[in-house]
Amino acid sequence: MNSPVWHEAETARRYHIFARQTMMYQELSRLMVQLAEIEPGTQVLDLGCGTGITTQAVLEAVGDGGHVYAVDVSGPMLAVAREQVTSEQVTFIEADAAAITELADGSVERIVCNSVFWQFRHKPQVMAELRRVLAPQGRFVFNAPEPYFMFEAIPRSKKVSVLFEQLAAERYGVGRQDLRSIEVFLRNCGFEIVGKQMLERTRSAAESYLFMQIPVATAWMEPPLEYETRLALLEEAYQLAEPGQATKQRWMYFVTRPL
Ligand SMILES: C[S@@+](CC[C@H](N)C(=O)[O-])C[C@H]1O[C@@H](n2cnc3c(N)ncnc32)[C@H](O)[C@@H]1O
Structure with missing residues (x-):
C-alpha cells in the first residue's frame, strides 16, 4: 500500500508539470538505466513508472527486440504515462508492487525502480514479488535520497531504543535505512548488493x-x-x-x- 495521494488527479497533473519543466527525473533515470546495463532485447520491469520518464529512458535502451513492463498503482499517473510513451514495446500495468500478477515467474531480466523504493510500506512483500518475477541472473536497481537513506554504515547499537529502530529497518525496511541495515534487509529478502553509486545534484x-x-x-x-x-x-x-x-x-x- 502507499499514500492515497498518488491516486489523485491533481498529483499526476502537477507531477507531469514538474517532470516536464525540470531535469530531475531525467537525470535520475539516466544513471539508473546506465547502472542496470540494459542491452538491446532485454525484458525490463519499470516499477513505479509514474508519468513515464524512466519508462522512456528504458525504452530507448532496450532497442527493437526488448520490452518494458511499466507498473504503477496510480491510475492518474498511468494515464499521463500512456499519453507520453506510445510504443508497442511498452505494456502499462496498473498494479501494486507486491502483486504484479500479469508477470510470470522469472519473466524479466532487469527491474528498475526510480524514486519509489523507500516509499513502499510493505517492502518485504514487494521484495518477494520482485524475487518471483526476476530471472535468476537478473538485476534489481533502485535508488533512495537523503534523508531517507543515510550514507553511513551505522554499527549495531547497544541501546534498546536504537536497536528497536535498527531491527525494524533490517526486518521490515521501515524507517531510515543506512548502508549496513539496507544490506541486511536485502539479504533477508534474498538479494545481495553488487554495486553502489552516489549521485549528487543541485536543486x-x-x-x-x-x-x-x-x-x-x-x-x-x-x-x-x-x-x-x-x-x-x-x-x-x-x-x-x-x-x-x-x-x-x-x-x-x-x-x-x-x-
Ligand atoms: C516519485 S514517483 C516516480 C515515478 C517514476 N519512476 C519517475 O522516475 O518519474 C513514484 C511513483 O510510485 C508509484 N507507487 C507508489 N507506491 C506504489 C506501489 N505500492 N505500487 C506501485 N507503484 C507505486 C506512485 O503512484 C508514483 O507514480
Whole structure:
C-alpha cells in the first residue's frame, strides 16, 4: 500500500508539470538505466513508472527486440504515462508492487525502480514479488535520497531504543535505512548488493518551489494541512526566500541480484 495521494488527479497533473519543466527525473533515470546495463532485447520491469520518464529512458535502451513492463498503482499517473510513451514495446500495468500478477515467474531480466523504493510500506512483500518475477541472473536497481537513506554504515547499537529502530529497518525496511541495515534487509529478502553509486545534484529554489506544488510532496505533515493552505504557505515561502539559494541533493543507487 502507499499514500492515497498518488491516486489523485491533481498529483499526476502537477507531477507531469514538474517532470516536464525540470531535469530531475531525467537525470535520475539516466544513471539508473546506465547502472542496470540494459542491452538491446532485454525484458525490463519499470516499477513505479509514474508519468513515464524512466519508462522512456528504458525504452530507448532496450532497442527493437526488448520490452518494458511499466507498473504503477496510480491510475492518474498511468494515464499521463500512456499519453507520453506510445510504443508497442511498452505494456502499462496498473498494479501494486507486491502483486504484479500479469508477470510470470522469472519473466524479466532487469527491474528498475526510480524514486519509489523507500516509499513502499510493505517492502518485504514487494521484495518477494520482485524475487518471483526476476530471472535468476537478473538485476534489481533502485535508488533512495537523503534523508531517507543515510550514507553511513551505522554499527549495531547497544541501546534498546536504537536497536528497536535498527531491527525494524533490517526486518521490515521501515524507517531510515543506512548502508549496513539496507544490506541486511536485502539479504533477508534474498538479494545481495553488487554495486553502489552516489549521485549528487543541485536543486534550485525554483525546482523546490515546483516540486513542493505536487500534493504528495507536502502530504506528510502531521497533523495534516489542507492542500490549499500548503500552497499558500509555499507561495509566501518562495517570495521570502533568496532566489539564488540552492540545495545539494544526494541519492544512493543500489544494483542488486538474487542470491
Ligand atoms: C516519485 S514517483 C516516480 C515515478 C517514476 N519512476 C519517475 O522516475 O518519474 C513514484 C511513483 O510510485 C508509484 N507507487 C507508489 N507506491 C506504489 C506501489 N505500492 N505500487 C506501485 N507503484 C507505486 C506512485 O503512484 C508514483 O507514480
